[in-house]
Structures are given as C-alpha cells and as structure tokens.
Amino acid sequence: MTKYYSAGQPERCPSCGGERVRKILYGFPMPSAMDAADRDELVLGGCEINESDPFWRCLDCHTDIHFESRCEGAAGNRALH
Ligand SMILES: [Zn+2]
Numbered sequence: 035m036t037k038y039y040s041a042g043q044p045e046r047c048p049s050c051g052g053e054r055v056r057k058i059l060y061g062f063p064m065p066s067a068m069d070a071a072d073r074d075e076l077v078l079g080g081c082e083i084n085e086s087d088p089f090w091r092c093l094d095c096h097t098d099i100h101f102e103s104r105c106e107g108a109a110g111n112r113a114l115h
Pocket of ligand 1: 051
C-alpha cells in the first residue's frame with residue numbers, strides 16, 4: 035500500500051484527486067468537533083496518538099496522508115516504501 039506524504043494541508047487527494055481531504059483530529063473530541071465531523075469538515079482519529087499516525091484523510095477514498103517532516107530525511111525513507 036502506498037504511503038502518501040505532504041508537508042502541509044493537501045489541496046487534493048494524491049490517490050483519487052478528490053478535494054475532500056480533511057485534517058484528522060486526535061484525542062477526545064469536543065462537541066464542536068463532533069459537529070464538524072458530521073459536516074465532513076474534519077475526521078476524528080480517536081484517542082490513541084502515535085508518531086506514525088496520518089495527519090489527513092481523504093473522505094472519498096479514505097487514503098491517509100502523513101505529515102512529511104523536513105528534518106529527518108523523509109525523502110530518503112519514502113523510497114523504501
Ligand atoms: Zn482520495
């Protein structure tokens with residue numbers, strides 16, 4: 035499975051090209067966050083947070099997009115996946 039990376043909010047899904055890419059909110063959601071999720075404004079990611087968790091998700095094809103850190107040689111690691 036291809037892993038996608040972005041250094042910032044992706045304007046389009048790298049997999050399907052859709053524009054409904056949303057930030058994933060981790061932690062226990064506030065009621066306002068639940069409302070926003072209902073409106074497809076963001077994605078609730080649950081309470082468990084890991085270093086490897088994706089930052090964004092495409093609402094159309096559910097592709098996860100990870101934050102690309104500029105300081106750990108992510109470009110080199112990417113070639114391995
Ligand atoms: Zn997509």
